Structure formats: structure tokens, C-alpha cells
Amino acid sequence: MSMTQHHNTSPAPVGGSLINAATLVCSVLIATMAAILLVRFFFGIGAVTNVNDGYSWGIWVVVDVMIGSALACGGFSVALLVYIFNKGEYHPLIRPALLASLFGYTLAGGGIFFDLGRWWNFWHIFWPGYVNANSVMFEVAACVTAYIVVMWIEFAPVFLEKFGLHDVKKKLTKALFFFIALGMVLPMMHQASLGTMLVVMGGQVNPLWQTPMVPLIYLLTAIIIGYGVVLFESCVAASAYRRKIEMHLLNPMAKVMLGALAVYLVVRFADLLVRGALGEAFKPSFVAFAFWVENLCFLAPFLLIGSAEARRNPAKLFLAGIAIMLGGILLRLNGFLIGYGHHTGSGWTYFPSFTEVMVTTGMFAVEVLGYIIITRRFPVLPREEAQVAS
Amino acid sequence: MDSRRDFLKGVLASSAAITAAAVSPPACARETLSRPVEALGLLYDATLCIGCKACVAACKEVNNNPAEFSTVDKLWDTPLDTSGYTFNLIKMYRNGTMETKDAEVNGYAFMKTSCMHCADPSCVSACPVSAMTKDPVTGIVAYDAGACVGCRYCVVACPFGIPKFQYDSPTGKIGKCELCRHRTKDGHYSACAEVCPTGATLSGRTSDLLLEAKRRLALKPGSITRYPRGKIGGADQSYEGSVGNYLQHVYGEKEYGGTQVLKLSAVNFAKVGQPDLPPTSSAATSETIQHSLYGGLIMPLAVLGALSFIAKKNVHDEDDSPANTGGEK
Numbered sequence: 126m127s128m129t130q131h132h133n134t135s136p137a138p139v140g141g142s143l144i145n146a147a148t149l150v151c152s153v154l155i156a157t158m159a160a161i162l163l164v165r166f167f168f169g170i171g172a173v174t175n176v177n178d179g180y181s182w183g184i185w186v187v188v189d190v191m192i193g194s195a196l197a198c199g200g201f202s203v204a205l206l207v208y209i210f211n212k213g214e215y216h217p218l219i220r221p222a223l224l225a226s227l228f229g230y231t232l233a234g235g236g237i238f239f240d241l242g243r244w245w246n247f248w249h250i251f252w253p254g255y256v257n258a259n260s261v262m263f264e265v266a267a268c269v270t271a272y273i274v275v276m277w278i279e280f281a282p283v284f285l286e287k288f289g290l291h292d293v294k295k296k297l298t299k300a301l302f303f304f305i306a307l308g309m310v311l312p313m314m315h316q317a318s319l320g321t322m323l324v325v326m327g328g329q330v331n332p333l334w335q336t337p338m339v340p341l342i343y344l345l346t347a348i349i350i351g352y353g354v355v356l357f358e359s360c361v362a363a364s365a366y367r368r369k370i371e372m373h374l375l376n377p378m379a380k381v382m383l384g385a386l387a388v389y390l391v392v393r394f395a396d397l398l399v400r401g402a403l404g405e406a407f408k409p410s411f412v413a414f415a416f417w418v419e420n421l422c423f424l425a426p427f428l429l430i431g432s433a434e435a436r437r438n439p440a441k442l443f444l445a446g447i448a449i450m451l452g453g454i455l456l457r458l459n460g461f462l463i464g465y466g467h468h469t470g471s472g473w474t475y476f477p478s479f480t481e482v483m484v485t486t487g488m489f490a491v492e493v494l495g496y497i498i499i500t501r502r503f504p505v506l507p508r509e510e511a512q513v514a515s
Numbered sequence: 516m517d518s519r520r521d522f523l524k525g526v527l528a529s530s531a532a533i534t535a536a537a538v539s540p541p542a543c544a545r546e547t548l549s550r551p552v553e554a555l556g557l558l559y560d561a562t563l564c565i566g567c568k569a570c571v572a573a574c575k576e577v578n579n580n581p582a583e584f585s586t587v588d589k590l591w592d593t594p595l596d597t598s599g600y601t602f603n604l605i606k607m608y609r610n611g612t613m614e615t616k617d618a619e620v621n622g623y624a625f626m627k628t629s630c631m632h633c634a635d636p637s638c639v640s641a642c643p644v645s646a647m648t649k650d651p652v653t654g655i656v657a658y659d660a661g662a663c664v665g666c667r668y669c670v671v672a673c674p675f676g677i678p679k680f681q682y683d684s685p686t687g688k689i690g691k692c693e694l695c696r697h698r699t700k701d702g703h704y705s706a707c708a709e710v711c712p713t714g715a716t717l718s719g720r721t722s723d724l725l726l727e728a729k730r731r732l733a734l735k736p737g738s739i740t741r742y743p744r745g746k747i748g749g750a751d752q753s754y755e756g757s758v759g760n761y762l763q764h765v766y767g768e769k770e771y772g773g774t775q776v777l778k779l780s781a782v783n784f785a786k787v788g789q790p791d792l793p794p795t796s797s798a799a800t801s802e803t804i805q806h807s808l809y810g811g812l813i814m815p816l817a818v819l820g821a822l823s824f825i826a827k828k829n830v831h832d833e834d835d836s837p838a839n840t841g842g843e844k
Contacts, residue, residue, distance in 0.1 A: 171682030178598065178679045181670035208826040242665020242680055242687045249644040255662055256644070259802045262668050263643035264809060302830045306822035310815055314808075321804055325637050325672045327797030328790065337804060471676060471788075 136220050136283075137508035139366050139501045147365075151494035158487020161480045162239060170242060173480040179473020180462065182240075187461045188485050189236040191319055192454050194269065195347050197229020199358065200276065201312040202351025206381065208305050215374055217507035220283065221362065222355050224505050227276045228492040234273050236488050261322045268315035275308045283503050316347035323460050331464035332402035333416050334456075338392065345389040346453050352382035353426075353449025360443040362506065371507065376436045379445065383426060386449070390423060415455065415463045422452030543806040547772035547799040548635035554654035555694060556632055556721035556775030557708060558728055561787070562617050562759025563715035563742065564625040566605055570707035570716055574603035574629075577698060577706040580690070596628070599681035599690040603629040603707050608787045617759060617781035624780065626787035627716060629707070630677045630692035631767060632656050632775035633796070638669035638678050640798035646689075647678070654721070654775050655696050660688040674771065674790055674797070704746050711744065714754075719747030721775045728765045728777050734758040771796045 165173045176183040199222035206212045207219055238244045249255035250266045257263055279301070285294035320343025323330050336342070356375055363370040397403045406416050425448035430436045462475065477485075500506050575582070575592060580600045582592035594601040606628055611621035618624075636656050638647045646663035649656050658678070669678040669689060681687030695705045703709065708718035717724065727747060734740055736758050744752040760781045767774035770792040778789065785791055808814055 167685055169682055169684045169687055174682075176682065178596070178670060178676065181667040181680060208829045209822060211825075211829045213829070240666075242667060242682075243660070243663050244665065246644070246662065246664045249662055249664055255646075257639075257642055259640055259798075259805065260643040260668075261801060261805055262641060262666060264805060266643060302827040303823050305826045305830060306819055309822050309826075310819045313818070314815055317808065318805075321801065322668075324804060325641050325668075325797050325801040327637065327674055327800075328792065329671075329674060337800060340804060340808065465671075 135508055136217070136504040136506060138504055139506055141501055143498060143501060148494055148497055151490040151497075154483075154487050154490035155494065158484050158490070161484050161487075164480075165239060165484075170240070173478065173484070175475055175478045175481060177473055177475060179471055180465070180475030182461060183475060184477045184481060184485050185236065185240040187457060188454075189240075189488050190233045191457045191461065193229055193233040193236070193488070194319070195316065195343075195350050195453050195457065196354055196450060197226040197233065198312060198316065198347045198351035199354040200224075200226030200279075200351075201309055202348050203355060203378075204305060204309055205348065206378070208302075209309070215378060217371060218355055218359070218374055218378070220280075220505045221358065221500070222351075223276065223280055224283075224496060224499055225354065225358055225492075227273075227280055228495045230269065230273050230276060232488050232492055234269055239484060261318050261325065264318045265315045265322065268311050268318070272308065272311040272315065275304050275311060278304045279308050283499075283505060287503050312347065313344060317341065317344040319343055319457075320460075326465065329465055330460060331405060331412055332400065333397065333405050333412070334460035334464045336396050336400060336402070338396045339460075342389070342393060342396070342456070345385065345392065346456055349382060349385050349389060350449055350453035352378055352385070353446040353453070356382075356442050356446030357450060358446075360439055360446070362500070363439075366500075366506070368506070370439045372437065372439065375439075375442050376433075379426075379430050379436050379442055382445075382449070383430070386423060386426060390420075393420075393423075412459075412464050415459050419452055419455035419459055422448045422455060425452075543803070543810045545799050545802040545806060547794070547796045550634040550721055550773050550775055551650075551652060551654045552722070553652055554632075554634075554721040554775045556654075556719070556724055556777065557629075557694075557705060558717040558719070558724040559627040559776065559778045560715050560717070560728075560731065560742075560759070561625055561627075561778065561780040561782070562761065563713045563756070564605065564627070565713055565715070566607065566625045567712065568605050569710045569712060570627070571601075571603055571605060573706040573710040574692070575601070577695060578602055597677065597679055597691075599679045599687065602690055602692040603627065606788060608782055619782045619786065622782070624782040624787060625715075626780065626789070627707075627778070628675075628788065629776070630656060630694075631675055632692075632694060633771055634773040634775070635771060635796035635798045637672040637674060637771075637796065637798050640801055641668040641672040643668070650696075653694075653696070655694045656691075657693050657696060658689050658691060663689060665689075672797075674792055704749070708745060713756075714742045714744035714752075717743060717747060718745065718749075721777065723747045724777055725765065725768060728768075728779055731758065731779060732761050732763055732765070736760045769794045772799070 161173050170176060174183055174185065203215055203218050203222040207215050238247065241247060250263060281297060282294050285297065317340035320339035323335060323339055324337070356379060359371055359375055362368065406413050426445040429441050429445045429448065435441050572592065583594040583598060583600055585593045585595045594604060597604050606626050608624040608626065610619060610623070613621065613623045615622040616624065632654060633656065636647070636649055639649050639656060643666065644662050644664055646659045647656060647669050665687065667680050670680055678689045678691045680689055695703060698706070704718045708716045724747060738758050739755055740758055741753045742756050744754065761779055762781060764784065766778040766780065766784050766789055767776055772795065780787055
């Protein structure tokens with residue numbers, strides 16, 4: 126396969142105006158979110174959400190934090206390829222992926238404050254006198270926080286370049302390998318633990334998602350989602366900025382993704398078979414239906430981009446990326462909400478309220494807006510050849 | 516092809532490591548905890564309960580909780596479930612014509628809903644900030660609002676649906692039964708047991724309550740026996756009554772490693788809202804997984820060391836950075 130010289134693709138700002146339809150829509154969504162949050166902080170979580178004692182975790186936890194952080198695994202997944210498997214050719218994908226991760230995680234970490242009922246005590250999670258090291262939540266909180274800091278350090282060269290602080294950048298580059306390694310261990314730990322959070326809920330979680338193997342299932346999907354997101358983002362960024370799609374990178378990366386996906390599906394179904402839980406998938410229930418939709422999303426990429434020829438089609442790569450993201454989203458929604466429920470006869474139900482959805486939407490708007498501003502003003506996306514020539 | 520093979524090798528190797536840690540009986544397996552010797556609790560005997568709800572009112576009063584209304588006229592406290600403001604509730608089972616008390620078919624029955632004070636509580640394991648704690652002597656599962664961050668992992672984790680949150684307040688707390696631990700210094704015990712006119716709710720050490728429960732199960736239904744009231748080991752307030760048609764099951768004796776609140780019923784426990792639970796706790800499973808993966812931070816540090824080593828080698832190769840490549844041009 127022909128490979129262009131990756132040295133030619135050093136990152137550069139995209140440039141252009143910051144005021145356009147996309148940024149305006151984002152701003153309106155963010156303002157809406159701010160108004161709703163004002164009500165939440167003055168009148169309580171119940172004033173704007175539908176969470177209740179049967180479903181105390183709604184979409185602010187499951188979507189904003191759990192799914193949001195999984196969708197932010199692109200940086201970690203690409204770094205794994207570039208720095209551990211020494212595939213330097215993927216290097217141009219690092220910065221955009223890392224930027225998306227940075228936003229995803231910073232917002233997931235910040236968004237938890239909306240849902241914490243007693244947020245002013247949040248520092249207890251890191252205070253030795255309060256910490257409960259047996260708590261899976263503690264592990265997640267500590268690791269996510271550490272990872273956010275590490276990612277800002279990893280991303281710092283972009284700002285240092287922009288502001289011409291080359292000495293600082295040189296020093297940072299020497300130690301960067303350590304932060305890069307940390308930036309892989311930390312997400313491995315907490316993405317696995319996000320799955321382990323289900324374990325203590327015991328029989329309240331349907332056996333299709335309640336398993337001691339859940340940390341591995343969540344870790345593998347987080348890595349795979351990372352590649353799915355990069356496929357998706359690269360295609361969106363290319364079309365939005367009218368740039369060339371990096372097909373020579375996405376094509377082989379998609380192949381790597383399919384390999385990891387195959388490993389995942391073997392683990393997933395072997396676990397279901399060994400535990401004898403697969404029967405649940407054949408009951409006439411919405412939960413069983415949700416299970417099949419989830420797994421069809423994970424199977425879809427084999428149909429979409431199974432052949433080398435199909436992988437050269439950007440539309441199919443894009444769809445495969447979406448399928449993976451949907452599968453990962455459903456795995457988490459199914460475990461924490463759809464396949465979760467109190468025992469017989471409790472009568473609790475949950476469906477997010479409009480205001481609840483608008484806050485989640487606002488969070489994603491912050492991400493999109495931030496991505497646009499930074500890619501237009503800072504050296505993140507690979508330099509376009511035309512741009513270099515001019 | 517190479518990239519794929521290498522990558523798969525990596526994925527398989529790390530999968531194998533986690534699988535080994537999660538599946539093999541690990542050195543740091545955390546067994547299900549059992550009750551402290553002096554554990555305090557309650558025995559609720561549904562066959563003795565007359566549904567007067569004196570315990571519900573007393574619980575509200577001693578915990579300074581407001582009334583909750585479910586009727587239009589709002590005349591008195593009518594909660595439909597436990598909540599952030601209702602820690603104890605008597606619920607009713609109804610079937611068919613509701614003719615016979617404690618009959619599963621065409622009958623009715625009562626069931627108390629309140630914290631079971633598990634030997635190995637999920638809420639205590641889940642809480643990241645030690646706001647839920649289990650007293651090492653009394654075994655009471657207590658809540659400290661001053662420590663709580665309001666994440667509500669306890670609410671989600673509890674198999675009995677007991678910790679509840681006050682969603683209507685910007686400074687909401689978790690609400691749950693703490694076995695009236697705030698009243699023991701005045702010589703009081705659980706208010707629900709203090710006021711129960713029939714001894715359906717009985718206070719005492721769980722070991723004593725378990726003996727009493729088993730004594731009742733051994734009696735012939737319909738025969739006459741003495742039922743203590745209030746507190747086992749307290750003032751004698753016992754009376755004679757006829758023996759109910761018990762199921763041969765002390766609910767809470769073994770569930771999740773045992774609970775300190777025990778229950779007797781004539782109607783199937785699942786039908787009166789008591790979940791069918793295994794003898795091992797999910798807290799034990801969860802902590803075994805956590806300790807296997809992260810115990811002493813051994814595995815994370817080993818992985819970090821290996822990745823640092825590999826990354827150091829690979830970072831230099833290609834990108835000491837765009838600034839450098841730019842300089843060369």
C-alpha cells in the first residue's frame with residue numbers, strides 16, 4: 126500500500142471565521158443548558174430531571190459521563206497504535222483524536238457536578254480521611270481526574286507551539302513518553318472500572334450485562350469505540366472543512382478495529398454462553414431486543430467494511446464508525462438503564478425529561494464548539510498539501 | 516497486515532491478563548462478610564402485623580421527617596413507598612377477594628420496608644467517600660450527610676432499594692433507617708419496635724432474634740405461644756397469641772451473607788417485595804475484582820512501566836515534533 130510521507134502532514138491551524146451556523150447553534154444550545162442548570166442548582170435535581178429512587182442515575186450520568194468518556198477514547202486508542210505498536214504512520218491522527226478526548230473527558234468530569242447532589246463535598250473523593258478504596262466509584266473518579274490532567278499535559282505542545290514557547294516545549298517533549306504511557310494506563314483502568322460499577326448492583330442488572338467479565342468487556346469496547354470515533358470524526362472534519370479524507374490511514378486503522386472487534390465479540394458471547402445467560406436474549410422482551418440491536422451494531426462493521434475494497438469507500442468507513450459508536454452507546458445504556466431495574470413489583474420507570482436532554486445536548490455542543498475553535502486557531506489537524514504549497 | 520497482527524497480539528495479551536485476574540480465584544478474593552457478634556437488628560413477623568402503621572408514624576416523628584401525601588385532601592401522612600423523607604413503611608399485599616389474612620390467594624398480608632442492615636452492605640462498598648459506614652460492633656449501617664457527595668451510587672446499588680435521595684432540594688441528603696442509633700444514648704431503641712402493639716416488629720440482638728424466629732417456625736400453626744414485644748431482653752411485655760402459618764424461611768438469615776433485620780411471612784417473600792438473593796454479596800464480588808486488578812497498584816504500575824519503556828523508544832523515532840521537521844526544511 127502506498128503511504129505518503131507523514132512528515133509532510135505536520136499540524137497547522139485550519140483558519141477561517143469562528144462565527145458561522147455551527148458555532149451559533151452551539152452557542153444557543155449552551156445558553157439553554159446554562160439556564161436549565163441555574164434552575165437545577167437552586168431547586169434541586171428533581172426540578173429539571175426525571176431521575177427517581179428506582180432509577181437514580183439518568184442520562185446525566187450514563188450518557189454524559191459513561192458514554193461521553195467512552196466516545197472520548199479516540200486519543201487513547203490512536204496513541205496505543207502509534208506509540209506502543211509503533212505505527213508512526215498514524216501520527217497525523219493523534220492530535221485531532223487527542224483534542225476530542227480532551228474535550229470529552231473534561232466535560233464528562235465537569236458534567237458530574239450537575240448530577241452530584243452534594244457537589245460542594247466533591248473534594249472528599251480525593252481526601253484520605255474520606256476515601257473508600259473499595260469503592261469502584263472512587264477508582265473511576267481518581268483515574269478520570271488524573272487522566273484529564275495528563276491529557277492537558279499531552280496536548281500542551283499545541284499551545285506551546287502556538288505561543289512560541291519552544292524551550293518549554295523541548296523540556297516537556299523529553300518527559301512526554303511518560304505522560305503518553307500514563308495516558309494509556311489511566312483510561313484502561315477507569316474504562317474497565319466503569320463496567321465494574323455494575324457488579325455491586327447484583328441481580329438488579331440483567332444477566333446479559335451483569336458478569337465478572339464486565340471490566341474486560343468495557344475496556345475492549347472503549348478501545349474499539351476509540352477507532353470508530355476517529356473514523357467518524359475524520360470524515361466529519363474532512364467534509365466540514367472541505368479537506369481530503371486521510372484514506373491511507375483510515376483504511377488500515379479500520380482493519381485493526383475489525384480485529385479488535387472480533388476479539389471482543391468472541392469474549393462477549395463466550396462469557397454469555399459460559400454463564401448460561403444467553404437465554405435472556407431470547408425472551409420476548411424489550412431488554413432482549415435492545416441486546417440484539419447492540420450486538421448487531423457491533424456486527425455491522427464486518428458487513429460494511431469487511432472487504433479491502435469496501436474499506437476504500439469513505440461513506441462505508443463513516444457508517445462503520447457510527448455503527449461502532451452506537452454499539453458502545455447501547456452497551457452502556459443497556460447495562461445501566463434498559464437492563465437495570467429493581468426487583469419485582471417496584472413500579473419505577475424512567476425516561477429523561479426535555480430539560481434533562483437539553484443539558485446533555487448542551488454538553489455535546491460545548492465539545493463541538495471547543496473543537497471548532499481550537500482546530501481553526503491552533504495546529505491540530507494535519508496541514509493540507511495545498512496549504513503548505515501556498 | 517503487520518500492524519493488525521501486532522495489535523491483536525497486544526489485545527489478546529491484555530485480555531488474557533484481565534481474564535486471569537477476573538476469573539481465577541484470586542489471592543485477594545474478598546469473602547462475603549458476616550454479621551458482627553453483637554449485631555443489632557429487628558425481627559418483623561408479618562403474621563403478627565395488623566397494619567396499624569404506628570411504626571410508620573413513630574419513625575417519622577423520631578427522625579423529624581415531614582409528612583408525605585398521596586391523597587387529594589392531604590389530611591395525613593400517606594407515603595406510597597420509602598423515600599428521602601420516609602424511612603419505614605408497611606406495605607400491603609392484596610389478592611382476589613382479600614378475604615383471608617396471610618393467604619396468598621384471595622388474601623392480604625403486610626410487609627415492612629426499611630433498611631435490612633446487611634452483613635455485607637452494597638451501599639457501604641459502593642460509597643466513594645465513606646458516607647455509608649457499617650459499625651463494627653452494632654453492625655448498624657449509618658449515613659453521614661457531612662461526608663456525602665450525593666452521587667447516589669448507594670441508591671443504585673442496594674438490592675432492597677433502601678437508600679433514597681431528596682431530589683426536591685438543592686441540598687438534598689440520602690434518607691434511610693439507621694436503627695435509631697441517635698436515640699440509644701437516651702436508653703431508647705428502634706422506635707418502630709417500641710411502639711408496635713403486637714410485637715410484629717421486635718428489637719434486639721440479631722442472634723437472639725434469629726433464635727426467636729426459629730422457635731416460631733418450629734411451632735405448630737394454630738397452637739398458642741407467648742410473643743415478646745418491644746425488645747428482646749428488655750422489660751417483659753409478652754402476650755399469648757396463636758401461631759401463624761409460616762413459610763419455613765427466615766428471610767435475612769442467609770440472603771447476601773445475612774442481614775440484621777429478619778423477616779417471617781406466610782406469603783411468598785418475592786410476592787411481598789423481598790428480592791430473591793444469593794448467599795454471597797455483590798459487594799464481595801465487586802471488591803474481589805477491584806482488588807485483583809488494582810490491589811497495591813501492582814498491575815497498573817507494571818503496565819505503566821512496560822508502556823513507558825515502549826513509548827520512550829517509539830516517541831523519539833518519529834516526532835520530536837512538527838517544530839523539528841519544520842526546522843529541517
